[in-house]
Amino acid sequence: MLRAASLRAIVGVRATASSARRARDDKPPRRTLRAASSTSASVSSTTIAPFCELLSRDESSSNATRPLAVVIGWFGCELRHVKKYAMMYVDAEWDAVAVAPPSVSTLVPSVADTYGDYVLRALSKRQAMERRGPIVVHVASNGGFIFAGNLMLKARNGDARARALFDRTKGFVFDCAPGNLRPDIIARAAAAVIGGASATTEPAPIFEAFAKALMMRPSIDARLRSIDEVWGKAPASSVEDASWTPPHCPAMFAYSEADVLISPREIEAFARLREEKTGARSDLHKYHDAAHCEIGREASRFDDYRKKVHTFLSEIRGATVQ
Template identity: 25%
Template sequence: MAEDEIDYNIVFPDAGTTERHWQGTKEPVVILLGWAGCKDKHLSKYSAIYNEQGCVIIRYTAPLKTLFISEPIGYKELRGMALKLLEILYDYEVENSPIFFHVFSNGGFMLYRYIIELLHSDKQFSSLSVLGAVVDSAPGSRDIPGALRAMTSVLGPRVSPLLRFLLLAVFAVVIFLLRIVLYPLTKFIHKNHYDAVQDRPPVWPHFFIYSKADQVVRHSDIELFMETLKLKDVPVDNFNFVSSPHVGHFRDFPEQYALKCRDFLVACVKDLQGTEMKRRHRVQDQ
């Protein structure tokens, strides 16, 4: 793979499934943004939810070094990845289809933050139509214990105890300095994902899936974030699975999870169609 490319997967539905669900209208393109350390085999289980609905699926997970090193120190490597992801829509000529995001944990949300910024500011993407976004187990604010638990999970059992301790110690010091001690100053140069999206949120609807049992991202962070979006007139809905672990809601409640995602997608499509119908009526009345 060329150095300037990203390692993504795209899946197209069969024509019969698309026609059955969307009946001549453009099928949605669902972009799944994986959590830190997520493998494509994990994301593919989620993509099946939407593939069965006749959607085009794009799956991508940002590299660990970008999430845990580049982003915390303010090197915006994720912005370039966000740009390439949006350009894929043009490469496969699906830029006129409605776009839908499914975002996992802070790892996916960090990348989503830059996608939002590009959709706000880059004229190249001004014609893209975003339906909405499902946000699973995110976003979390400056929670060092949660970040360390996420890092521990990513390192896994293969890493020796000594190396794991050293990596976690260095990571904790960096996060504490940049995101706690120095953040009142560094935020003017580089805001974290939580504050950046709160300050300038997208206008499309969001559905937050979370749990009070989450040990990586505090449910209070997600609930505060939702309230902030509501105050800025962003349509927000949510579901608290209560007992499932971080990004474990689909595993513990597969049928309920899939149904809620599909229902939200269909509702977003209906809202978009209603908006377009009103726009056509306004034009005809002029």
């Protein structure tokens, strides 16, 4: 009953937000699914869970050991936007799962857990992990970082499907992430989502008051702290389960000096910290004029981003999978 109610809440919130955006603005979307190769028509897209699709080349064999990218979108994103970035991996002959976590699943632990179970179950049923090679997890903004962190917490707590995901993970890609989560960041992100525009420095006092109250709730505060801990962003407050640790693998960071939501200094600090803690390298790629989570908005910048991702993948693909 809880799972059904949570899913209805997820669908209801997403449908309401989408309807509101369409009612305010009938302009065509700014982001569209884009493939680099002439064979883009051969890409199949299969819904495997709510707001979650598997993208693959039609000619790929279900028995082939193919690498997989799990691409998790930002707060308030739409699936079609996430699929554009997932196509970077399909163009590199990887399969990709695009996930657009509903906004409510970012900050409400019970909904995050329920939706996370749907995604993990879908991956398991589709055998998207068992028959494939190494996995790369791509997270966008704090929203993607938080949702992936929730999945990582499941792995730490013994969830077999979550462990299967992260035990095969051989690389991370961080897109405009992570930053230090504060009420003003949540507020301005929410204002951008509802307004259907890029984030700005303009204060959003009503949203900020709500975000502050939300973050003060003990369950939410504890969950966000646990997520920072499992990512290694904050010191562990308790003895960790020695039977499982998050993957210590290379990471790529794509971020922008012009980002008004997440400071590039915070991203760089996390990259250095992660490198020190794990011994795995961090590749930093800074852009100078891209808005938050819009590195791929312009064609020339998207092409450069894709090339950098492909270079990173070429080093990951040969990684040994246990």
